[in-house]
Amino acid sequence: MISKEHIIKRFVSYVTVDTESDPNSNTTPSTEKQWDLANKLVDELRAIGMQDVSIDKHAYIMATLPSNVDHDVPTIGFISHFDTSPDFTGAHVNPQIIESYDGKDIVLNEAKNIILSPDYFEDLKQYVGQTLITTDGTTLLGADDKAGICEIISAMEYLIKHPEIKHGPIKVGFTPDEEIGRGAHKFDVEKFGADWAYTMDGSQIGELEYENFNAAGAVVKVKGKIVHPGYAKGKLINSMYIATEFINSLPRMETPEHTEGYQGFFHLHNIKGDVEETVLEYIIRDHDKGHFEARKEVMTKLTNELNDQYGYEVIVTEIKDQYFNMLEKIEPVMHIVDIAEEAMKQTGIKPIIKAIRGGTDGAQLSYMGLPCPNIFAGGHNFHGRFEYVPVESMIKATEVICKIAEITAIKA
Structure with a gap:
């Protein structure tokens, strides 16, 4: 031909x-x-x-x-x-x-x-x-x-x-x-x-x-407070440690390297941070619309829980749908x-x-x-x-x- x-x-x-x-x-x-x-x-x-x-x-x-x-x-x-x-x-x-x-x-x-x-x-x-x-x-x-x-x-x-x-x-x-x-x-x-x-x-x-996947992107901004480390007790808040809490609170096996077929995931694809601010960038994927919405809710709920734990808005999470x-x-x-x-x-x-x-x-x-x-x-x-x-x-x-x-x- x-x-x-x-x-x-x-x-x-x-x-x-x-x-x-x-x-x-x-x-x-x-x-x-x-x-x-x-x-x-x-x-x-x-x-x-x-x-x-x-x-x-x-x-x-x-x-x-x-x-x-x-x-x-x-x-x-x-x-x-x-x-x-x-x-x-x-x-x-x-x-x-x-x-x-x-x-x-x-x-x-x-x-x-x-x-x-x-x-x-x-x-x-x-x-x-x-x-x-x-x-x-x-x-x-x-x-x-x-x-x-x-x-x-x-x-x-x-x-x-x-x-x-x-x-x-x-x-x-x-x-x-x-x-x-x-x-x-x-x-x-x-x-x-x-x-x-x-x-x-x-x-x-x-x-x-x-x-195909339903898809969303999430930007998680974690706020800290920078103080001289020699005088930091009770004052310094390290955003990178709080970001680590957020990362470790999501299901570890629901990531791209552990999923296949119709299984969805959370994927942390970028991280930038210092003591004062850490930014996590995630993509959220799932074929099932109900599971997709539940994944977004997991991130929102986790954000609220950590904010309650620290007593102020230490994390702001913005989630945007990308395609369906x-x-x-x-x-x-x-x-x-x-x-x-x-x-x-x-x-x-x-x-x-x-x-x-x-x-x-x-x-x-x-x-x-x-x-x-x-x-x-x-x-x-x-x-x-x-x-x-x-x-x-x-x-x-x-x-x-x-x-x-x-x-x-x-x-x-």
Whole structure:
């Protein structure tokens, strides 16, 4: 269908453009360098023959592939993000192509002794004999989610070149700042004009997801009092000790390193402090809405208890919801999941239907009126130096996009 060389060339041209987003920025996109790839994608969409290609002042990209059938077909969409995570550098990405992977250790960087090993990353064993694209060990790769963009554009190009494949109207959308939780914030659902869409933002081949965490962020500020330590008895209050009390009062086994599947967690991801003030930053996650609300209440109750214990407002906790489980919005339109599942089966892929232990643009978009399950893009070990993607998985994802379009037209 799509040539391996074509996919590799396109993907490499994307990942070598630095598009790291910045959670501390108030602009959209959060970094100026995201425009470099955004403008490139606009030119490419026009070059392959897409219609109504647009980019707005916040770098949201949209384009249309018109229907090639004479009957009414629902308008479907495919969405990916072009920013990369600030968790690890995306500057000077140097992709390595591993042909016919032999199942052994891959030396990413000999000088620094950085090795991608199947003994630790067991998923590698699935891809023996395939072509892998890896990092050189000094950056992330950017398959999250430039693989998704590559697959969407490649699928649109294929459908344009093969009009014998019948399809209805298709919309594509590319967003900035997904990695910092803002990818859908300024997405114009009405302008996009799709009845439903799919984010191409999952991991291994076969993943099909329509459940995700409910998510909130919590900032816990602990107040202390600084006094000369030689004369501190009965006067000094060390905020770091009180912060430790708060940390140790939360369920220790309900953290990311001890949970899986549908189990939720509290995750302390940042701490800054001195005697006078300590700030804890948490994320709160749970698939079950009731359990999610209970987790927030646990933090609120603990705050109140410590304030009562110390006799004044020693802790202030601010909790903000971030996104919710898309399941509530997908269940009434489960046929859109059925179409994706059928498309995978028709392209020789065993669907892996599971809940996302995270979130995607699709979760927010579903609550904005655009039901949006998530489909695999093929990559592994996102957000770090050990990220890789099998080229064959990217080709299969491209085939799935085309097949979804075809099945939707047939079923209409």
